[in-house]
Amino acid sequence: MLTAAPRQLLDYPDPRGLEQLRVALAGYLARVRGVVADPGHIVICAGFAHGLAVTCAALRSSGAATLAVEAYGHQAHRGLAQVQGLRLRPLPVDGHGALIGDAAGADAALLTPAHQFPLGVTLHPQRRREAARWGGVVIEDDYDGEFRYDRQPVGALQALAPDHVIYAGTVSKSLVPALRLGWLVVPPRLLDAVAAQLTAGPSGLDQLTLAEFIDSGGYDRQIRRARLAYRRRRDRLAAALHRQGRHVTGIAAGLHAVLELPQADIERQLIARARQRGLALVGLDSFRAPGAGADRAGLVIGYGHPPEHAYTTALARLCAVLDR
């Protein structure tokens, strides 16, 4: 591969990313996620956080002031938007996903349509249409779109409104986060503003490697292997908690489940008890946006993380903590 690589590959790369990778991704994303993607509208970034920071900076420089965010999500992502000068407005999330109607007046919205993080609900078709028709820019965080287990994958929202949606994906779930490799599919009118913010990206060699991996079919095989492994872990988690009479939700896709709890007190108690036993549990409280109503309690249980040999132990510890 390297012997065939052009010399330019060792030079300062195109800030928008290696052409060969953008072509490979355009085909892959169209095929697997239904994304409407021209290689010229794809930019390569260094993972989702980088893509989000670049997007927020581009929106800010184009006059945007307010970003709507789901009431539950990563605090780190909200923080990045604020560092770029955007005000946040939380959107309630119900059984049909985020209430995009509440975003009126915001300039942009950050959504996880395929599998709300962390609650796990899929955006209802009616809400998807609302989001596609909404006047602002939607940033679609498709963090686990390839890891749907029980039904046909939900396609990307971007397909409904490629002129309004910035689609974001990474290899963090399919390969490893340490590669720091992700992509944005950007509406043409926002492309220059986004490109002006691009000063970092993965190494040219990593970009070429991923391009060849996709072109060879190896990336698809890796996704299938990972999906199977994650699904087995999910099934073991669900079965173990089922034996305790507990029911996890949000597990049609992804690498985490939610165990809803009747009240915040119980969430805090379980987290404290887990900590005493050397298990780090995270509650919904950690994901709640400031200003959002504290209407839910529960635990967010990631099952993608511990290496295979440690998973059985982690699961047994979790069950011991939850055992009443």
Add this chain to the structure above:
Amino acid sequence: MLTAAPRQLLDYPDPRGLEQLRVALAGYLARVRGVVADPGHIVICAGFAHGLAVTCAALRSSGAATLAVEAYGHQAHRGLAQVQGLRLRPLPVDGHGALIGDAAGADAALLTPAHQFPLGVTLHPQRRREAARWGGVVIEDDYDGEFRYDRQPVGALQALAPDHVIYAGTVSKSLVPALRLGWLVVPPRLLDAVAAQLTAGPSGLDQLTLAEFIDSGGYDRQIRRARLAYRRRRDRLAAALHRQGRHVTGIAAGLHAVLELPQADIERQLIARARQRGLALVGLDSFRAPGAGADRAGLVIGYGHPPEHAYTTALARLCAVLDR
């Protein structure tokens, strides 16, 4: 190496960079460039442009409004600062380097003290002291500090004022630009503002590889090999032009030389003649900051770039273009 790597290496990396690399760089930069560097004050970035963008964004968020820049330098770097919202003020460059005294009122200054890019002058000791005592923040672009040929290397300006100078270096000249690997040494009071802007960086694997390369002594050997190769190219360039009765300047260090010309007309004519012969020459005009006086004419001749087998041809073409 990978078998000994901790599992965390595959996970989301510390945005400030891998601890092992920051420790290795602290030792290396102190030894080779005299930098006052604590590993906790080093942040890893994705090359100089990324480090500069992060620095400018951090300065802007801390209230800075104006960046002084050398009258000659990379337009791309000036553009990055402007994208981050900083106004530019050009500093004249004379035979002693940039006139830092003209930066009064600016909040920060971007300098190339060891080897002004592109003019090639080294900042005079008196000017270095002025820069160290100056009240604003100095961003020290040490792009070729390791490639000094004729005398002892000029140490980093940062050593004189570690509380005021942000030191920036990369592997772009010593290894390859495509690695997108660089570092900043940041005064403690600016560290949080810089860290808040860090959303991208090299992959954990690339960081570990460089750390091991430095620790093993391999990086030092690579620098020596590269310095020798660059020096040979420089000597061939200088000798070839000397045979034509021409004299290049700024060649005590680095990967480029300047051929000063009596007037801008001749600069333009030579560039046009070179283009007709398939040779891309760059004039000082391309590096001049808007608003700076057009007081010099000349060609900037990089000799680091063409692969070894093509260098002889490139040199012959250059001589043919310059032949009167």
